[in-house]
Structures are given as C-alpha cells and as structure tokens.
Amino acid sequence: xxxxxxxxxxxxxxxxxxxxxxxxxxxxxxxxxxxxxxxxxxxxxxxxxxxxxxxxxxxxxxxxxxxxxxxxxxxxxxxxxxxxxxxxxxxxxxxxxxxxxxxxxxxxxxxxxxxxxxxxxxxxxxxxxxxxxxxxxxxxxxxxxxxxxxxxxxxxxxxxxxxxxxxxxxxxxxxxxxxxxxxxxxxxxxxxxxxxxxxxxxxxxxxxxxxxxxxxxxxxxxxxxxxxxxxxxxxxxxxxxxxxxxxxxxxxxxxxxxxxxxxxxxxxxxxxxxxxxxxxxxxxxxxxxxxxxxxxxxxxxxxxxxxxxxxxxxxxxxxxxxxxxxxxxxxxxxxxxxxxxxxxxxxxxxxxxxxxxxxxxxxxxxxxxxxxxxxxxxxxxxxxxxxxxxxxxxxxxxxxxxxxxxxxxxxxxxxxxxxxxxxxxxxxxxxxxxxxxxxxxxxxxxxxxxxxxxxxxxxxxxxxxxxxxxxxxxxxxxxxxxxxxxxxxxxxxxxxxxxxxxxxxxxxxxxxxxxxxxxxxxxxxxxxxxxxxxxxxxxxxxxxxxxxxxxxxxxxxxxxxxxxxxxxxxxxxxxxxxxxxxxxxxxxxxxxxxxxxxxxxxxxxxxxxxxxxxxxxxxxxxxxxxxxxxxxxxxxxx
Numbered sequence: 001x002x003x004x005x006x007x008x009x010x011x012x013x014x015x016x017x018x019x020x021x022x023x024x025x026x027x028x029x030x031x032x033x034x035x036x037x038x039x040x041x042x043x044x045x046x047x048x049x050x051x052x053x054x055x056x057x058x059x060x061x062x063x064x065x066x067x068x069x070x071x072x073x074x075x076x077x078x079x080x081x082x083x084x085x086x087x088x089x090x091x092x093x094x095x096x097x098x099x100x101x102x103x104x105x106x107x108x109x110x111x112x113x114x115x116x117x118x119x120x121x122x123x124x125x126x127x128x129x130x131x132x133x134x135x136x137x138x139x140x141x142x143x144x145x146x147x148x149x150x151x152x153x154x155x156x157x158x159x160x161x162x163x164x165x166x167x168x169x170x171x172x173x174x175x176x177x178x179x180x181x182x183x184x185x186x187x188x189x190x191x192x193x194x195x196x197x198x199x200x201x202x203x204x205x206x207x208x209x210x211x212x213x214x215x216x217x218x219x220x221x222x223x224x225x226x227x228x229x230x231x232x233x234x235x236x237x238x239x240x241x242x243x244x245x246x247x248x249x250x251x252x253x254x255x256x257x258x259x260x261x262x263x264x265x266x267x268x269x270x271x272x273x274x275x276x277x278x279x280x281x282x283x284x285x286x287x288x289x290x291x292x293x294x295x296x297x298x299x300x301x302x303x304x305x306x307x308x309x310x311x312x313x314x315x316x317x318x319x320x321x322x323x324x325x326x327x328x329x330x331x332x333x334x335x336x337x338x339x340x341x342x343x344x345x346x347x348x349x350x351x352x353x354x355x356x357x358x359x360x361x362x363x364x365x366x367x368x369x370x371x372x373x374x375x376x377x378x379x380x381x382x383x384x385x386x387x388x389x390x391x392x393x394x395x396x397x398x399x400x401x402x403x404x405x406x407x408x409x410x411x412x413x414x415x416x417x418x419x420x421x422x423x424x425x426x427x428x429x430x431x432x433x434x435x436x437x438x439x440x441x442x443x444x445x446x447x448x449x450x451x452x453x454x455x456x457x458x459x460x461x462x463x464x465x466x467x468x469x470x471x472x473x474x475x476x477x478x479x480x481x482x483x484x485x486x487x488x489x490x491x492x493x494x495x496x497x498x499x500x501x502x503x504x505x506x507x508x509x510x511x512x513x514x515x516x517x518x519x520x521x522x523x524x525x526x527x528x529x530x531x532x533x534x535x536x537x538x539x540x541x542x543x544x545x546x547x548x549x550x551x552x553x554x555x556x557x558x559x560x561x562x563x564x565x566x567x568x569x570x571x572x573x574x575x576x577x578x579x580x581x582x583x584x585x586x587x588x589x590x591x592x593x594x595x596x597x598x599x600x601x602x603x604x605x606x607x608x609x610x611x612x613x614x615x616x617x618x619x620x621x622x623x624x625x626x627x628x629x630x631x632x633x634x635x636x637x638x
Contacts, residue, residue, distance in 0.1 A: 022043075022045065022047075022048045022049075023048070023049055023050075023051055024040035024041075024043050024044060024048055024049070024050045024051075025040070025050075025051055025052070025053050026040050026050060026051070026052045026053070026054065027053055027054060028054060029054055037050070052084075052085050067082060067084055068082050068083060068084040068085070068134060069081065069082045070134065070178055070240065070242070070243030071178065071242050071243055071245050072242055072243070073242060074242065074314065074315060075242075075245060075265055075314075075315050075316075075317055075318075075319065075350075076274070076319075076350045076351070077274060077350060078272060078273045078274045078275075078350070079245060079247055079267065079272040079273075079274065080272075081134075081178060081180070081243075081245075081247075081272070082185075083134060083135070083136045083178075083179075083180055083185040084185070085134070085135055085136065086135070086136045086137075086138055086185060087121060087122065087135050087136070087137050087138075087156075088137075088138045088139065088200075089121050089138075089139045089140060089143065089154065089202075090138050090139060090140050090193055090194070090200050091140070092140045092143040092144060093143065094119035094120060094121060094139075094143045094145060094152075094154060095119060095120050095123055095145065096115075096116035096117070096118070096119055096145045096147045096148045096152070097112070097114035097115070097116070097118045097119070097120050097123055097155075097158055097160060098112055098114055098115045098116045098118075099116050099145075099147045099148075100120070100123055100125070101114070101125050101160055104125060105125075107214065107216070108214070109163060109211065109214060110212075110214065110215070111163065111211060111212025111213060111214070111225070112160060112163075112211050112212075113160065113161075113208075113209025113210050113211055113257065114158065114160055114207075114209060116145070116147050116148040116152070117148055117150070117152040117153055118152065118153055118155050118158065118207065119143050119144075119145055119148065119152045119153060119154055119155065120155055120156075120157075120158040121137060121139055121154065121155070121156045121157070121202060122156060122157045122158070123157075123158045123160070124157070124158065124159045124160065124171055124174070125160045125162070125171075126160075126161070126162040126167065126169035126170070126171065127159070127169070127171055127174070128169055128170075128171065128172045128173060128174075129172070129173050129174075129175075130159070130171070130174045130175070131174075131175040131177070132157060132174075132175070132176050132177075132179065133175075133176070133177045133178045133179065133243075133244070134177075134178045134179065135178075135179050135180075136179065136180045136181075136183060136185040137156045137179060137180070137181045137182075137201075137202060137205070138182065138183075138191045138200040138201065139154040139156060139200060139201060139202040139203075140154060140193060140198075140200070141153075141154050141198070141199070141201060141202060141203045141251070141288055142154065142203065153203040153204065154202040154203045154204070155202060155203065155204040155205075155206075155207045156181060156202040156204065156205050156206065157176055157205065157206045157207070158206075158207050158208065159171035159174050159206070159207070159208035159228045159230065160208070160209070160211060161208075161210065161211040161226050161227065161228050162211060162226075163211050163212065163213050163214040163226075164211070164212075164213055164222055164223045164224070164225065164226040165213040165214055165215070165216070165217040165220040165222065166214055166216075166217070170211075170226045170227070170228055170229075171208060171228035171229075171230070172228060172229050172230075173229060173230060173231075174208070174228060174229075174230035174231070175230060175231045175235060176205075176206050176230075176231070176232050176233075176246065177231070177232075177233060177234070177235070177243070177244035177245075177246060178243050178244055178245065178246065179205075179246050179247075180246070180247045180272070181201055181202060181205045181246070181247065181248045181249060181250050181253075182199050182200060182201025182202070182248070182249035182250055183201075183247060183249055183271070183272065188271060188272040188273060189271065190249060190271075190278065190283070197284050198284055198287070198288070199249065199280070199283055199284055199288060201249055201250045201251075201288075202250060203250070203251060203252055203288070203290065204250065204251075204252040204253070204254075204255055204290075205232075205246070205248050205250050205252075205253045205254060206232055206253070206254050206255070206256075207254075207255045207256070208227070208228040208230065208255075208256045208257070209227075209255075209256070209257050209297075210225045210226060210227040210228075210257045210258055210298075211225065211226060212224060212225040213225070227256075227257050227258025227259070227298075228256070228258070229258070229259065229260050229261065230256075230261055230262075231261070231262045231263075231264070232246065232253075232254050232261070232262070232263045232264075232266065233245060233246055233262065233263060233264040233265040233266045233316075233318070234262070234264040234265035234312060234315060234316050235262065236262065236307060236309065236311070237309070237311045237312070238312055241265060241312040241315040241316065242265075242315055244265060245265045245266060245267065245315075246265075246266045246267070247266070247267040247270070247271075247272050248266060248267065248268050248269070248293070249269065249271070249278045249280075250280070251280045251288045251289050251290040251326075252290035252291060252292070252293075252295070253266075253268055253292075253293040253294055254293070254294040254295070255294075255295045255296075256295075256296055256297075256299070257296065257297040257298050257299070257334075258297075258298055258299070258300065259296070259299055259300040259301040259302055259337065260300070260301035260302065260303075261296070261299070261301075261302055261303075262302075262303045262307070263294055263302075263303070263304045263305075263318065264303060264304070264305060264306070264307070264316040264317070264318065265315055265316050265317065265318065266318050266319070267318075267319050267321075268293040268294075268318060268319065268320045268321055268323075268329070269293065269320070269321030269322065269323055270319050270321040270349065270350075274319070274349055274350035274351075275349040275350060275351065275353075276349075277321045277322055277349070277355040277356075278321065279321060279322045279323055279324060279355075280323065280325070280326075281322075281323060281324040281325035281326070282324075286325055289323075289325040289326060290326065291326060291327050291331050292323070292326050292327055292328050292329060292330055292331035292368075293320060293323060293326070293329050293330065294329070294330050294331070295330070295331040295332070295333075296331075296332050296333075297332075297333050297334045298333075298334040298335045298336075299332055299334075299336060299337065299339065300335070300336065300337025300338060300339075300376065301337060301338050302337075302338070302339045302340065303340050304318065304330065304339070304340065304341045304342075304344065305317045305318055305340070305341060305342045305343040305344040305393075305395070306342045306343025306344075306389065306392050306393050307340065307342075308340075308342060308343075308383075308384060308386070308388055308389045308390075308392070308393050309388065309389075309596070309598065310388045310389055310596045313343065313388075313389035313392040313393070314389075314392055316343055317342075317343035317344045317345065317392075318344045318345075319344070319345050319348075319349070319350060320344060320345065320346045320347070320366075321347075321349075321355060322347055322355045322356060322359075322363065322364045323364060324363040324364055326365075327365070327368050327369075328365040328366060328367050328368040328369075328404065329346060329364070329365065329366055329367065330366065330367040330368075331367070331368050331369050332367070332368070332369035332370060332371070333369050335374055335376065336370070336371055336374045336376065336377045337376045337377075337378070338376070338378050339378070339379045339380070340379075340380050341367070341379070341380070341381045341382075341395065342380065342381070342382060342383065342393040342394075342395060343392050343393050343394065343395065344395050344396075345395070345396040345397075345398075346364070346366050346395065346396070346397045346398070346400050347364045347397065347398045347399045347400040348396060348398045352396055352398075354398045354399050355399075356399065357399070358399075359399050360399075361399050361400050361401050361425050361426055361427055362401055362429075363399070364399065364400040364401065365400065365401040365402075365404065365429070366397060366400050366401065366402050366403060366426075367402070367403050367404070368403070368404035369404065370403055370404070370405040370406070370416070371405070371406055371407040372405060372406070372407040372408065372409040372414050372447070372448050373406075373407030373408055373409065373410065373414075374407065374414065375410065375411070375413065375414065376413075376414075377407075377409075377414040377415075378413075378414065378415055378624060379415070379416045379417070380417045380418075380624070381395060381416065381417070381418045381421065381435070382394060382395055382417070382418055382419045382420045382421040383419050383420035383421075384417075384419075385419060385420065385515065387584075387594075387596075388596050390420065391420075393420065394420050394421055394422055394512070395421045395422070396421070396422045397421065397422070397423050397424070397426050398423075398424045398425060398426075399424070399425045399426075400425075400426055401426065401427060401428070401429055402426050402427065402428055402429075402434055402435060402436075403416075403428065403429075403435065403436060404429045405436050405445075405448070408442075408447045409447060409448055409451050411451070412451040412452055412484070412487055412488075412489060412626075414448070414451070415452070415624055415625055415626045416435060416436065416448070416626060416627065417550060417624055417625060417626065417627055418434070418435040418548070418550075418627040419493075419495055419512075419515075419548070419550055419627060420495070420512050421509070421512075422509070422510055422511060422512075423500065423508040423509055423510060424500050424502075424505075424508070424510055425500065425502065425505050426505075426506070426508055427505075427506045428444065428445075430443060430444060431506070432444045432445075432506065433506040433507050433508065433629050433630050434506065434508050434629070434630055435627055435629070436448060436449075436629075437629065438464075438465060438629050439453075439455070439461055439464035439465060439628075439629055440461050440462075440464075445464075445629070446461055446464070448626065449464045449626065449628065449629070450464070450484075451484065451487075451626070452483065452484060452487065452489050452551040452625065452626040453480075453481040453482070453483070453484065453551060453626075453628060454481055454482040454483065454484050454485065455481065457481075457482065457525065457526045457527070458525075458526055459481070459526050459527060463480075463481035463482070463526070463527055464481055464628060464629060465481075465628065465629050465631060465632070466478060466479065466480040466481070466494070466547050466548065466549045466628055466629075466631045467479050467480070467631055467632070468545060468546070468547060468631055468632075468634035471534070471539070471545055471634055471636050472534075472539070472636060472637075473534070473535065473539050473540060473541075473636070474533065474534060474535040475531060475532065475533055475534055475535075476496065476531070476532050476534045476545070476547075477529070477530065477531040477532075478494070478529070478530060478547060478631070479527040479528060479529050479530070480492060480494070480527060480528050480530075480549040480628065481527055481528070481549075481628070482526075482527060482528055483551055487551075488553050489551040489552060489553055489625045489626070490519060490551075491517060491519065491551075491552040491553070491625075492517065492518045492519060492528060492530075492549050492550075492551060492552070493515055493516070493517055493549065493550045493552055494515065494516045494517070494518060494530065494532070494547055494548075494549050495509070495512060495514075495515050495547060495548050495549075495550065496512070496513045496514055496515070496516070496532075496534070496537075496545065496547050497509025497510065497511060497512050497513060497545070497546050497547070497548075497630075498510055498511040498513060498543060498544065498545065499544040499545060499546040499630075499633040500544075501544050503633075506630075507546050507629075507630040507631060507632055507633050508546065508630050509546055509548070509630060513534075513537045513538075513539075514534075514537060516530070516532045518530045539636055540636065541636055541637065541638045542635060542636060542638075543635070543636045544633045544634070544635050544636075545633065545634045545635075545636065546630045546631050546632070546633050546634070547630070547631045548627050548628050548629070548630055548631070549627075549628045550625050550626065550627045550628070551625045551626050551627075551628070552624070552625040553624060553625055557573050557574065557575035557619040558573065558574050558575075558619065559571055559572070559573055559617060559618070559619060560572045560573065560574045562617060564609070567608055567609060568606060568607070568608055568609070569606070569607060569608075569609045569615065569617075570604060570605070570606045571583060571604070571605050571606075571617055572603070572604045573603065573604070573605070573619060575619075583596070583597045583598050583605055583617065583618075583619055584596050584597065584617070584618050584619075585597055585609065585615045585616060585617050585618075586615070586616045587614065587615060587616070588616065589616055594618065597609075597617075
C-alpha cells in the first residue's frame with residue numbers, strides 16, 4: 001500500500017469528472033513538490049478529479065494503488081475491497097477548521113459550525129458535489145495544531161457550508177464511499193498507533209455542521225443559516241452500490257445537522273470480515289468513546305438504510321455493531337423531521353448472529369433523542385408495505401435497547417410507525433415492551449399512543465395494548481383500542497408475528513407472518529374486535545404469537561392529474577397523510593404485474609415512459625400512523 005500525507009481541500013468546487021475536466025494525477029508519496037498530493041490539490045479547477053498512480057520504489061513490495069479494487073460482496077458478506085492508498089495523520093497533523101476557513105476567505109465567519117478544536121484530515125469549504133472514495137484513513141484521534149494546542153478532535157472528512165449571505169455554495173451533495181477508517185488495509189485488522197495500544201482512527205469519520213450568516217451584507221433577507229446535504233455510503237440508484245460500502249471503526253462515525261442525508265450500506269463497529277465486533281467501548285480499555293455511530297442535530301429527510309425504491313435495496317442496509325458505552329448507535333437532538341430507518345441490523349454480525357449472545361439488552365441502544373414534541377417528528381422504523389422491497393426494509397435487532405424518547409405530542413401528526421421488523425431480547429430504556437413502552441404511564445408512551453388510540457373508554461390505558469383472545473392453526477381473534485374520535489387514523493392494520501420465545505423477554509415480534517386490515521365498528525364503545533383466517537401460515541400448537549396494531553391514516557395518496565409530452569409523463573399526487581408510496585405503471589387495465597416508477601411522499605413526478613400506446617398509473621402504499629405496543633404473547637393451545 002502507499003501511505004500519503006495529510007491533505008486539506010479548501011475552496012475546491014468539485015472532485016468528480018465533468019465535461020472537459022482534468023485528471024490531476026498523484027505520482028509520488030512525497031508531501032510536496034511535483035506529482036505530490038499537495039500539488040494536485042493546488043492545481044484543481046472546477047470538475048477536476050484526483051487519482052493516484054504512484055510507482056513502487058526499488059525493493060518495495062508492489063502494494064500500489066494499481067492493484068486496488070472495490071468491494072463486490074453484498075452487505076451481508078465480508079467486505080473484499082482492496083485499498084492501496086492510506087491518508088494518514090497518525091503524526092498528529094491536521095488543520096483547525098475555523099482558522100482554515102477564515103484564513104482562506106480573508107474574513108471572519110462568526111457563525112461557522114466548526115471551531116478550532118475540530119481538526120480535519122480532509123477539509124472541504126463551500127465545495128459542491130465532492131466525492132471521496134476508496135481511501136483508507138488512519139489518524140491520531142486527538143491531535144493538536146499551532147492554533148489549538150490542547151488535544152482536539154480528529155475528523156477525517158469535514159464539510160463546511162459557506163455563509164448563506166456570502167454564497168450558495170453549501171457543500172451540497174457530498175459523497176463519501178468505499179472508505180475504511182481505523183484499519184490496516186492489508187490485514188483488515190485494527191490500525192494501531194506507535195504507542196502500541198491506541199486505535200489509529202479519527203475521532204469522527206465525517207462531520208458537517210450548518211453555517212449562519214456573516215452579517216456583512218446590507219439588506220440581506222435570505223435564510224439565516226444553511227446546512228449541507230450528502231451521502232455516506234450507497235447513493236440512490238447507484239450503478240455500483242457494493243463499491244460504495246464504508247467500513248468504520250471509530251468512536252463517532254457520522255455527525256451532521258439538517259438534511260437531507262443518506263447513510264446506507266456501511267459497517268459500523270464491525271471489521272471487514274463482517275463477523276468480528278470492534279466495540280470502541282472495549283478496545284484500548286474504552287479510552288476512546290463518544291456519543292454514537294451517527295448523530296443528527298435538527299435532522300430531517302434522513303434515510304438510514306434501505307430507501308425501498310426497488311433499486312439496490314438489498315445492499316443499502318447498515319450493519320451496526322455493539323457500542324455499549326455510547327449513548328446509542330443513532331442519536332438525535334433538536335428539531336426532527338421525516339426519518340426512515342429500514343433494512344439495517346443492530347447488535348448482530350453479517351449472518352444475523354448476536355455479537356455477544358445472551359448479553360443484557362442494556363449493553364447496546366439503537367437510538368436516543370427522539371422528541372415527540374417536535375411538530376414535524378415522523379419516523380418509520382421498518383417496512384412501509386407499499387409493495388416495493390417490503391421484506392428488505394425489515395430491521396433486525398438483537399440484544400439491544402430500542403428507543404429513548406421524550407416530549408409530549410401536541411397533535412397526531414407526530415408518529416412512529418414500526419412494522420415488519422425482527423426483534424429478539426429488546427426493550428425500551430425503562431425495560432418495557434416495544435416500540436416505546438406499554439402505554440401505562442407518560443414515561444412509557446401513554447401520551448404518544450393516546451393521540452391515536454382512545455384510552456378514555458372503560459378500559460382506560462389498557463386499551464392501548466391489543467389482545468389476542470384466541471388462536472389456532474386456522475384463525476385468530478383479538479381486540480384493540482378504538483381510534484381517537486375524529487381522528488383520520490381509522491385504518492387499523494394488525495401485524496401478526498411469531499414472538500420471541502424467551503418468556504423472560506418483553507413481548508415482541510421475531511418473525512412477521514402477515515397483516516390484516518380492520519376498521520372499528522361504528523357502535524363500538526370500548527374496543528374493536530376482529531377475527532382473521534390464519535390457515536397456511538404455519539401456525540401450530542405451541543407457537544408463541546404476538547400482534548401490533550398500526551393506526552393508519554384513512555386518506556390514501558391519490559393521483560389528481562396526468563399529462564404526457566414526447567415520452568415524458570407528469571403525474572401529480574395528493575397525499576395528505578404524507579406517507580411514502582409507490583407510483584406504479586402498466587400497459588393494460590388488468591395487468592398481471594405492475595412496475596414501480598418511483599417512490600415519493602407527494603407532489604409532482606416527471607419521468608420518461610416508453611409504453612405505447614398507453615400507460616396506466618396507480619399509487620400503492622399505506623399512509624402513516626402510530627404503531628401500538630406489542631400484545632402479550634399468546635401460546636397456541638393443542
């Protein structure tokens with residue numbers, strides 16, 4: 001492999017090829033001079049790319065970038081990438097971001113999201129459409145600089161937007177893919193600092209924070225702050241998704257404000273072999289830990305895992321290892337908007353095996369910081385069951401605590417939909433049942449459930465928990481709470497699961513069997529009763545069963561207009577529920593199958609359609625809503 005020195009990119013507009021772009025080739029691992037990485041950076045113009053072609057020195061083993069290759073294995077297999085270029089700052093070098101930006105710009109940036117304690121290995125300012133790929137990053141986690149003499153925080157890739165009153169260059173659409181952090185690329189094992197015990201990994205893999213106005217432009221009336229947008233891992237509709245998997249051994253992986261962002265197709269706290277955990281809480285006696293693998297402040301329009309659009313969905317999930325000393329695998333704070341967490345695994349290896357079988361579920365938490373008081377809080381954890389990649393949207397969670405949530409909802413527009421997942425030995429932080437508790441107190445989800453499920457009947461708060469009253473190989477009967485009066489969430493979707501069989505665990509679904517839809521009878525006064533046919537589902541005597549009921553918006557997405565011109569169709573969709581749906585087409589009124597054009601939440605979609613002489617369009621999907629607690633486990637009698 002070739003090890004090359006630290007670099008910092010400031011004011012670079014693009015690092016991907018466009019028409020007439022130049023290829024700046026690095027031909028030496030010397031830090032400066034002709035053919036060096038520094039010279040390549042200084043020669044960059046808009047649209048250029050940097051590539052490496054460093055010949056081996058006499059007697060040197062021929063580990064060069066010419067032998068590098070991208071990963072070709074699935075996300076549920078060992079990562080087989082061969083990386084030959086290491087960007088290292090294990091000598092403690094780096095660039096303090098605030099000083100670098102203001103020095104480059106020549107003016108102060110009083111509201112920059114970075115300060116001088118945040119020390120970049122690769123720093124970007126204003127750059128749009130940056131794509132960094134195929135690098136191995138090693139670093140001293142707490143370097144110093146000439147302007148920050150106390151131990152700071154090494155952040156491998158940093159993206160700093162320009163102030164919105166200065167320019168619109170906000171590091172939009174950055175992309176980090178195919179990179180390894182904290183690893184020896186030859187062995188696939190941990191990289192170790194010269195002291196013999198510290199992991200040679202940056203404190204953070206990628207960081208991006210919003211920038212506020214400089215206040216120097218008279219009469220400026222635009223936005224007061226701006227965030228970047230970007231991708232860590234697999235891009236939407238990527239032509240080579242497996243080449244874009246990142247492997248992150250780090251105390252703090254991805255840290256961002258705002259959105260939209262995609263974090264898809266990555267190993268977190270798992271070595272490239274996919275089976276060996278690398279919990280920073282245990283490594284080097286836990287000397288280097290932090291908040292979470294991924295954290296968002298004011299996050300919105302987030303896709304963490306599979307986007308469910310029918311393209312590459314099997315290769316978009318993340319493999320989240322155990323992180324016992326962190327707040328959680330995922331952390332959120334501030335305002336929160338639309339979030340999708342789907343197709344991921346938590347607490348297991350690539351084969352679905354627990355990284356520490358039998359451990360207390362409190363040793364690994366999936367997510368913290370959900371705030372139901374935020375008026376835009378909307379989370380889907382698992383499948384939307386819109387007919388596109390539904391099974392691939394399942395999250396697998398083992399030996400883990402689920403969600404830490406706070407805040408009192410003010411309307412029923414705040415919801416957490418949790419369907420189709422596989423849960424084993426999970427619980428809420430208070431030790432109650434998924435998804436956010438049994439609803440018997442404010443701390444266990446009562447306020448949130450109560451916006452959707454009527455807890456004012458004679459059953460009181462017990463109405464929040466559905467009940468299986470009888471079950472056999474051929475039928476299942478049960479009851480659930482009524483929808484809140486006047487609520488639009490009147491489609492009651494019952495998901496039936498084989499339960500976690502361990503009687504010491506909280507009720508939770510391990511294997512989803514099917515779903516049924518019911519509606520509350522108009523004359524019901526306490527609960528809604530239902531009976532469904534379960535023949536053919538493989539239910540036998542002794543099968544442990546549990547159900548949830550999701551209270552879904554009865555207003556489904558509808559096509560309001562269609563226009564077509566020169567092979568381009570434009571379809572407008574009205575979707576008051578704002579749940580994700582699939583727009584599908586066929587060439588006949590009674591097709592044997594439909595093809596998915598796109599997934600969306602509403603608005604207008606324009607696309608190329610070559611069907612002749614006509615196309616038929618439809619929307620398919622369920623509007624959003626809130627999922628109830630899991631029912632008590634029912635054991636099917638002989």
